[in-house]
Amino acid sequence: MTTSSTPVPASDDSAALPGRHGPTATVEAPPRSVGTVTTTYAPDHDGDPDPGEIVWTWVPYEENDGRGKDRPVLVVARERAGTLLAVQLSSKRHNNDREWVPIGAGPWDRAGRDSWVAVDRVLRVHPAGMRREACALDRGRFNLVVNRLRERYGWR
Template sequence: MSTMTDGHVPGRHGPTATTEADPRAVGRVRTEYSPARDGDPDPGEIVWTWVPYEENDGRGKDRPVLVVAREAAGTFLAVQLSSKAHDGDREWVAIGSGPWDRSGRDSWVAVDRVLRLHEQGMRREACALDQGRFNLVRHRLHERYGWT
């Protein structure tokens, strides 16, 4: 996994940049829960990467994302986290707090935007989300996109 040395921000530029994926055009997606504390991204883990703003104007920020699936090409599908409250919004799933947020704030996962990540584009592995909370997110993604 990359680090932010010499001004390089993993996932921001080049062939390993984090991009938005069309969740209905990614082909067959099998979400799985398979975290492994090995420094590599795995479905079920929260990792940090550069996430472009939805405007796709070159701006964005380093933020936590939940890896939800591994693609055959070696890339990963993920959804972004936010500490901004989204109670009652079906586009967001509440997952509570965890070690990914040093301030201990509650977090929400956006299910209306799917990101494609590359292992070299991830800055660090934060933690594994427990399977119960992962399943809440997985269920909402299945409802929305028909994934298995």
């Protein structure tokens, strides 16, 4: 029996990430066309995504060209169909930008960096498209984000 010393190329692990493909894919949701949205704060550390929690899922890039990355999102509302509406987090600085709400640091970022939440882009997350539940955001910071979303889109 002979063995080869040629390395085998690694597979694209991101292809298997929850939320990337199929009926459970995370997609952009037009915030003014999603119907009535009632934001709630209802975190429940049970392994399922709930409003008020930061969870990790695949998020497509805004170009919608098939690329994207696994990132944290803040769940802000539950839809009747069982899907959730969420907004993405970033550790890139967005000081004095009304499209981004500063929420500071938290356990969703192992490096302890400050984070900002984008309010100009809303995502629809399927519960099975979530990779992991990170933590509940405290009600005060959650309300900062939700108030900006309500102001921008007329949500309740």
